[in-house]
Amino acid sequence: MRTLVARLDSDGDVLLAGPAVRAAAAAGEVVLLCGPSGVQAAELLPGVTRIVEWECPWVVHPAPDVRPFDVEAVTALVRGVRADVALILTSFHQSPLPLALLLRLAGVPKIVARSVDYAGSLLDVRLRDDPDVPEAERALEVARAAGFDAADGRLAIVEPPAFELTGTELSHPYVVVHPGATAPARTWSPDRWAKAVVALTAAGHRVVVTGGPAEAGLTEHVAGACGTDLGGRTSFRELAGVLAGAEAVVVGNTGPAHLAAAVGTPVVSLFAPVVPAVRWAPHGRHVLLGDQNAPCRGTRARDCPVPGHPCLDLVDPADVVAAVAEVTS
Template sequence: MARLDSDGDVLLAGPAVRAAATAGEVVFLCGPNGRHAAELLPGVTRVLEWECPWVVHPAPDVRPLDIEAVIALVHGVRADVALVLTSFHQSPLPLALMLRLAGVPRIVARSADYPGSLLDVRLTEERDVPEAVRALEVARAAGFELPEGDDGRLAVADPPGSGLDRPYVVVHPGASAPARTWSPDRWAKAVVALTAAGFRVVVTGGPGEAGLTEHVAGACGIDLGGRTTFRELSGVLAGASAVVVGNTGPAHLAAAVGTPVVSLFAPVVPAARWAPHGQHVLLGDQDAPCRGTRARECPLPGHPCLDLVEPADVVAAVAEVMT
């Protein structure tokens, strides 16, 4: 199975992985930004990592030796079938060509373009369904189905304890694409507002976000920025009463551990596909002019789709998802 994007994208492949795992071992090919999530997915037996030059941002150079190495690595797996999982704007065909050269006898993917001999099963229908459902449809087209009793929700294996006194609310202000999250000052004001409303607030972030989380936590929040692994973050989110987050991987990680999400969701990608696949409340103008642009940086002055949301709106949404 292949999903070459980031941790959130890989988490959304979880139901498809569990369906494929009913028939045997699942080897997961992912990018460097998706490996931590792939290692947490129930059903994955082995993870292969490759920095794909048409997916990773910023893109690495295309080098023949790298391509040949990946083909050789996949060839050594001796896979019976490959499921290539992509978003609606991505083509599976470059990777399908490599998989074919690696000797994979059966390749299944969704493709708007004519695949020639690159795909054995081609899905063409596009519907506004959650990405997790879209991925599961590829697995089903390959003949795999979820095991009995599996409801198709996101899941990760064995989140550890957080070691934090409960109850608490997590605020996760960072995102790899700035257009998909609130501005730092708005996050900081939300932490103050949540604290004033009686919530204990824990602020989380990745290794490169320590400055951001320190600013957002201020004097009110508990700053864990850069202090957790991805697996440890799953435990922090699992122990939370709610998680407030932009459209980024930890939103899907929160859904995977069953914690309700308040999503500051910019409409640069459709919420019907990318909203957290679990209990959630969306905040933000889903009809803003940036809708559907897939912008990484906000194309409009003042980031209006999100920065018109008030801290009081976040407090109310947290109370709503906790009821």
């Protein structure tokens, strides 16, 4: 049995597809079709035999043009996979049907997905509901509908490496602060993060600040004189090792929140309600901070639509200190 699992967006989304991937892997090979921003997470998922990368123009942001050559190329790639079944995993605001059409043209004999829209002959098994459940559970239900035994819903990755950096020894205990996010609306403002690092340090915590290469300026500002700045100094796999060694991770609604959950580290999430927490809150032990009934609720905004970003910027750094104490007690 060879299963094609498609999850075409970012690292966090791909991590949440992990339980469905493992369910399919128990029955044979799994080929994961993902976008460029999900490859790092795909490489960490247990059960993935092969990764096929494709930038899907109706999923990624900003969206590239839909070009016939690209569509023909991915159709040929999928045809070469020779999958017996395909699971299309989407979020509640995405349609699986454009990809289902390409998979059908590529000759995939059985396609399973969740769609509230009529699918005609594009789907062989269609889940018609759209329940308010965690995103990983929504994906797992697609695997169950395909006939896979999907009892294990925990997040997991392959064993991350212990992170070592010349001149920086990550000794225990420490708390990770990860201030960045792809969508600015889904994280705290930089000055609030910097004040939280000061507050955590004053409470006796060693603070390590993490971020990608493009976030080095942000992490330097947030770390200030108190924190250890690892911005741009870790790969995604190495970041998993840093998170695995932490007492707790303080983060917005972004991929590293799910990466922390996958390595079993408790999370304090600065969670803006632009997407529903019931679907996107971190798995495992966590505390959510932020006004979940703010005016931005349910907007899916990338940039805060309310002046002052009140859903998160009204959170006091002292609240973060208290939440860290709660999840580590």
